[in-house]
Amino acid sequence: MKKMICLSMLICSITGVVCAQEKKAVTNEDKTFELPADKITRRFWIELDKGNKMQVELVSINDLEQVGNLDSLVRTFLQDLLPLKDSLSDELSYKRIDYVVDAAKAKKIRIYKGRSNSNSYLIQQGEVAALKLEQDTIHFLGSVKSDGKSVHPYRFSFFVNNWNELAAYADGRLNDKLHSLETKYDRDWTRGEDGRMHLTKDYLISAKQSRGYLSRQGDELHLNAAVGIQNYKNYFVPSFSIGTAVIASSIFRNKLIRHEFGLYWEPNFFFGKDSDGKARVYRNDFLTLFYGRGAAEQPGKKAELSFTFSLSYLIHREGDYMAPHTFRIGAGRMSLFEGRTKLEPLFYFNDFFKKVTPGIRLIQYF
Structure with a gap:
């Protein structure tokens, strides 16, 4: 657990666009x-x-x-x-x-x-x-x-x-x-x-x-980190996510449209007691594929994704909180507080849309 927290803090500290360029001084x-x-x-x-x-x-x-x-x-x-x-x-x-x-x-x-x-x-x-x-x-x-x-x-x-x-x-x-x-x-x-x-x-x-129109959008690679909190059935579940996102434009004809593809590791934490009655944290990890589309960034106008979709699969399971082979779908995100905070509706299911459980997640990006 300590190793994971240290790893998340390290990646958060380098979150941003991966690029190296020299800026010429303005005379x-x-x-x-x-x-x-x-x-x-x-x-x-x-x-x-x-x-x-x-x-x-x-x-x-x-x-x-x-x-x-x-x-x-x-x-x-x-x-x-x-x-x-x-x-x-x-x-x-x-x-x-x-x-x-x-x-x-x-x-x-x-x-x-x-x-x-x-x-x-x-x-x-x-x-x-x-x-x-x-x-x-x-x-x-x-x-x-x-x-x-x-x-x-x-x-x-x-x-x-x-x-x-x-x-x-x-x-x-x-x-x-x-x-x-x-x-x-x-x-x-x-x-x-x-x-x-x-x-x-x-x-x-x-x-x-x-x-x-001029598009400032080129191909970019981002390292992203976020914390989240969501409900699952009657549980209150905190989480964090770490991953990469590719902002692609060169492979698409219309460069006024921003396409974002992401891959994230997302541990979710449940709090309960073990067989000895001791408090314990149960970690359930999702691997998430993300796609978003929206208008590319223009001077004086911030880029916003008008369509988002995510598909997650449970790759690590502890406790009996989630069924084996659980999937999760996220469709659409509402931006709050200048875009760094997102509100996303969720649907959990397993065995080909059996036992569908709705939820909602609040995500805070760094």
């Missing part, structure tokens, strides 16, 4: 020119021409209404860039330009230039010309107030063959595309041959998932 430059981490919930791509593309990143689709005139923003950007035009004159280097307009309407520009480690050339009709293969990237970063309260960042990004091609798109096309996205995004989406979802009413607008 003042990152805070100025990069999107805040885990804020964006929607991402859309808009095809332009000549292989050029535009990317739209938002917290809420409703923010588009407050962004304003994108064509005008592009023209203002090009005007602000004129004093720096000489620094962009090297046509063979690829550029990344970050353009930030803050709440006080102050503008900040960052320019990065890079070159490939190799030289590329185009030979045509005996003429040799240097060849640029990488596109230029221009980011427009700003923010709007949502409902007059929360500040929502947004970013429009252009991936173009040459940064000065951006001027040709500020002729009303960009505003038209944003208007099309804003008014049609909640309609039908079609999966294209490229594997992406395309807006049926405007096929040039696409996203990885329908309606542009």
